[in-house]
């Protein structure tokens with residue numbers, strides 16, 4: 001469809017060029033409309049082109065785009081304060097992507113190990129985990145397809161099994177400094193860590209003097225019905241990585257840590273665009289909108305609506321079960337038809353994602369309406385009937 005294409009071919013893309021978005025919908029260059037349950041990959045927390053983001057961008061672009069990360073600016077201070085006040089963390093470092101936030105978390109944990117644990121540097125991570133595509137975050141990931149790539153990997157990321165405390169305990173040694181996990185493994189196919197497992201990890205890390213790092217890039221900023229998913233398990237981690245939803249569609253991430261753990265010395269961490277006012281002004285608008293109790297209650301309610309509808313669909317078409325929390329839900333198809341469903345759905349005007357061949361993942365905008373959920377389910381019902 002594109003008449004010339006100089007883009008590196010890094011992923012299969014359908015022959016469609018998107019030109020416009022509004023709320024739950026995208027339009028392509030032919031004027032066709034799509035109901036979007038991908039939303040930039042769990043990124044557009046408030047849907048496509050929300051007025052609150054357009055306004056924040058326009059106002060900030062006219063006031064100050066970037067002064068230099070070596071100077072203070074208003075929006076980064078305001079957003080950092082909001083995040084600190086609404087979480088168990090005290091300090092924030094802004095990044096331009098999720099991977100960069102995780103990379104920062106790894107560096108901070110290693111620095112903490114240097115200062116407090118005789119140079120301990122190993123971070124226990126999990127089979128199936130996804131933490132990003134820089135060399136260190138690919139090394140920290142437990143995605144099987146990454147294993148043979150870009151050798152040699154960054155060392156120091158032994159892998160345990162999710163929801164298996166003994167597999168974690170077996171890896172703890174003198175060099176261990178932290179345990180890092182996604183509260184729900186998103187890219188692997190929406191596999192939640194149980195609240196019990198998260199509580200046990202917090203206890204275990206305290207017992208051994210280790211840090212607990214949560215990668216909430218996919219689960220954070222209201223996605224699972226709390227501002228941060230760790231709140232469901234009533235734990236307080238030491239470090240958190242944010243990305244995706246915090247920018248509502250613009251490149252923004254954040255590394256958060258408690259005061260005791262915020263041990264970077266001058267020169268350890270930085271970056272030209274980090275904490276630029278343009279992105280931080282958007283982040284502030286997004287977080288202020290999402291953090292309102294009524295907004296979060298709606299996310300929970302709509303997650304239940306979606307899950308109930310998916311279970312009914314599963315019953316009708318003899319599919320498997322749903323899993324996940326809030327508006328991060330997977331439907332187990334019970335057979336490897338997910339890529340075919342995704343392709344057919346696109347042809348029918350519905351965008352969904354298949355994180356694995358036997359499952360669909362739903363990550364609509366957090367302000368999706370019950371009517372839009374109903375429309376999406378009806379489209380999916382038609383696709384499943386056709387297959």
Ligand SMILES: *Cc1c(COP(=O)(O)O)cnc(C)c1O
Nearest residue numbers: 097098099130131132217218243
């Ligand atoms: C998307 C994602 C990342 C990587 O974020 P980028 O912005 O793509 O670098 C890391 N961890 C998790 C859990 C993610 O979902």
